[in-house]
Amino acid sequence: MHIADGILAVEIVLVADAASIGALYLFGKKIDTDDIPKMGLMAAALFVASLVYFPVAGTSMHLGLYGLAGILLGWLSFPVVFLALLFQSLLFQHGGLLSTGINALNMGAGALLAYGVWSLKGLPEWLRAFTGGFLGIFFAAILMAGEFHLSGYGKGFFYVLAGYAVVAAIEGGLTVFIIGFLRKVKPAILNN
């Protein structure tokens, strides 16, 4: 899910980097000094929770939790996702350094969309949690498919989306359980 350097057309990557830095600047202005420890630790938690692997259909998958980041942090999720991706790129080579901008736009957009869905208070909580978790992955995958198409890879990635839909559904299910657990143990965490 993390795009490495050299995969997409360089123009697309650079435009996304510029957009991402612009978004970071905008969201950065909303950061209060009191938010810094919470954001730093949530970014670390997002990074670490994404290292939880589990078996699925003979292979293993790991959590993304971008939807959950959106649900828990709201607007602040974009800088947190950006930082988590930057660290994943530098420490584990999951995604490229120059591609951090485009990866952050893809997954940050998923996180913000999840926040939007979570804000629809009229819907049942489990449905908002599932849709948020699902969109956190699937919306990012849709954006990626478009970027691959624009970079000259043809329409092949649109077929790969079917696989991502399954992954996103699993992530949505997990988000329901995570939110359910947090609601039971520490409901204050969900009132952002």
Place this chain on the structure above:
Amino acid sequence: MKHDYPDRYSGLDSPLHRLDPRSKLFGFTAALLIIVSEPRGELVPFLFYFALIAALLLISRVPVMFILRRCLNASPFILLAALLLPFSSLLSDREAGLTTEVWNFSLSVVLKALAAIILLVLLTSLDKFHRLLKGLRSTGFPAVFTVLAALMYRYIFILNDERLRTQMARLSRTPGRLRRGRFRVIGNQAAVIFLRSWERAHLVHQAMLARGFDGSFPEYGKLVFVPMDIIFCCSLTFLFLLIRIGI
């Protein structure tokens, strides 16, 4: 804390390790940019790029096997991207089959991504991570993000230990393959990691406020940019640029 892998080789003594982190950040980012801007389908320049990267590796004394093992982390996605164009070509025109152009495109994507990953692993192996962050900050990166990054780096390893503990607890309670209730158990594990991080964040914040935290960390020890740093940065960029423009 059992995780030393990011800084495993940053303590080596080599001419590259002794450089200022800003010089390495600028030089390697320029090299990355030049490599990724290479037109798709071009294969010959990569002989020279890899020769240059091999020279950097040799000077740095970072073990090649370590670098190659780290490259494996990114290999699934690179393979997926490399196979995407042949797949798309077959979908759009099965009669035409796969042309040399398509294979060259795929191979150049693999080479480009591989070169970029090696450079990235090398960059993070040439200096302590906190010094790279300090270098970033002194280049004008907003302080709020470098403070966030410093906090994140400090707690990643503590939280990773937490992950290993919760994993151990999960495996002890549900030995063998997880079948029924698999998602609930994994979801609870992730929730516990978030919950403990949240509670820790409150304690950390209170401790920081008690010590007079005002949004930035005090800096100890200034970075010094000497002429050798400028020479390294400019010559690395120049050499990669020479290959890129085909001289």
